[in-house]
Amino acid sequence: MIIPEIVAPAGNFTKLKIALAYGADAVYAGVNNFSLRSRTAREFDYESFKEAVDYTHEKGKKIYVTLNGFHLSGQVEGLKRHILKLKAMKPDAFIVASVGAMALVRELAPEIPLHISTQANVLNYLDAKVYKEMGAKRVVIARELGLKDAKILKENCDIELEAFVHGSMCFAYSGRCLISSVQSGRMSNRGSCANDCRFSYELFAKNPENGVLFRLEEDENGTHIFNSKDLNLCAYIEKIMKENCISAFKIEGRTKSEYYVALTTRTYKMAIEDVLKGEFDALRYEKEIHTLKNRGFTDGYLISRPLEKIDTQNHLTSIEEGTHQVQGLAEDGEFFKCKGKVVLNEAYEILSPLDSKITPCENELGQIYEKEGKYFVKFKKMLTQNHKEYTEIHSGNENAIKMPSLVPKFSFLRKEIV
Incomplete structure (x- = not known):
């Protein structure tokens, strides 16, 4: 095989x-x-x-x-x-x-x-x-x-x-599409597609005899026809x-x-x-x-x-939320940078590369533990590299926050959307 x-x-x-x-x-x-x-x-x-x-x-x-x-x-x-x-x-x-x-x-x-x-x-x-x-x-x-x-x-x-x-x-x-070229001058086959097919559009019908124009309503916000x-x-x-x-x-x-x-x-x-x-x-x-x-x-x-195939188009929206939200990325394994929102005493699942090892621990910074084959982290303290302390941190804050212990490089912290 x-x-x-x-x-x-x-x-x-x-x-x-x-x-x-x-x-x-x-x-x-x-x-x-x-x-x-x-x-x-x-x-x-x-x-x-x-x-x-x-x-x-x-x-x-x-x-x-x-x-x-x-x-x-x-x-x-x-x-x-x-x-x-x-x-x-x-x-x-x-x-x-x-x-x-x-x-x-x-x-x-x-x-x-x-x-x-x-x-x-x-x-x-x-x-x-x-x-x-x-x-x-x-x-x-x-x-x-x-x-x-x-x-x-x-x-x-x-x-x-x-x-x-x-x-x-x-x-x-x-990819043989010209919509982007027509609407914005950005040519898809030369690398600059504007993804116009993802936009919502409104459809109209015109009576050629009297020039009356009326909207075809599929949804009050238009429709994603492409x-x-x-x-x-x-x-x-x-x-x-x-x-x-x-x-x-x-x-x-x-x-x-x-x-x-x-x-x-x-x-x-x-x-x-x-x-x-x-x-x-x-x-x-x-x-x-x-x-x-x-x-x-x-x-x-x-x-x-x-x-x-009759199910290849999404006529309702250009994007749907997944089941989880990414809250942080521990690029070096020792510190993480926030991608969403992280607060104290809240459990965040650790997603790491396959076959990597995570060691459970508990200390003054928090707890890393295993549950049903998955690993989670809870923070008791969130300390930056220069020892500044936070009770919560949001995306846009560039401070790296120390993990309770070393995790595999490029581990993500994620949380299920309830």
């Missing part, structure tokens, strides 16, 4: 570190506007990206560089310089969408493996064969492709297949792995939160490990995934054909 690699989003250096700590085998990231997430790519300059590549390799993991935008002729010379700078850093692959950019990578950096972006819309083995002949090692299959077709593709073309298993979905065909639900395949990991055709599971979300990166990476890693141990438990993973803010969930098209 193929053991799929988990490929997690790295919107910045901290998220990259969190993804690796929580079980990612590889991360994907980019620098400036040559990828499809130019907003997050600003988080990295060439110097910090080189640090990120080195850090990833020191952890024995891989980093894939996104070059998956569609470039205008005026950008080509800049793209050449960009490829050469990244080549010197020795990333583990370039992710490319256009055939022109692919040819350029082959010419300038032939030693760097090439992955074909989902934006290339690969749906069959004929296309996959062409990309393989052009030097591709892996294809990130179109999100519209079903699992049966992916298996046929793999049987007819010896190339690695990567599939999205979680994250935001575009209402258009694999808004896609989020992809969530955690309950189907065993089914996908049994087909033995997908080499990598990809998680969308370079613009999402640190907690999102940690939780999704951890959950899908847990699911893979449980399949291998014969202990797969779909409800366990679903419960974890539902702690995240989301737009509602759908299993997309890998499991069911598009014509069978």
